[in-house]
Amino acid sequence: MSRYRCAQMPGATYFFTVNLLNRRSDLLVRHVDLLRETVRATRSRHPFHIDVWIVLPNHMHCVWTPSMAKLV
Template structure:
């Protein structure tokens, strides 16, 4: 079995990708209020700052900054995944092992984590997060995706409302 090595640096910023087990599902956007509530409750018990976030139907990307002396992002993801899952009715496909252990089959077990190294790395990942709904064809312009911290960044004057352009206008649409 592979042994994953994760960077654990207290008070650092990390980029994450967290994915549903069923990549065809729209569970995250269909239950966006539950996801938001679960994240807020986790933040109260285990503080962290959300620098950027986007939720798509089947996965999410985000950047967090952890508090001084704290590098335990794994605990936070465990709490978020468990808290979200336990409040949904059981209906997903589960393996025999998951059923025997009383586990849900909602999330992929692992997630992608990247320690942000410098300001350029940070900016690249923030832009990746905000452009992701366009990349996946959910909208033609970044401003049109409602489940993104992009809107907060616009309010804070970090981005103009039309950042990222209008993909459908600029290219004539997807697949051309």
């Protein structure tokens, strides 16, 4: 597993990409409602702002900014 470093700075913004193991799958768009619900539940526990979120059939790109309240 990769080890990622992430700066815990107020106002920091993070870009990341998530890829499915099966690159021929369309799982993310087929179950986009479940993905949305999961992100909503995660945001309730770990507040962040979604600056950009692009969901494609087999991967997604995200730019998120954590809420300032959680960083202090």
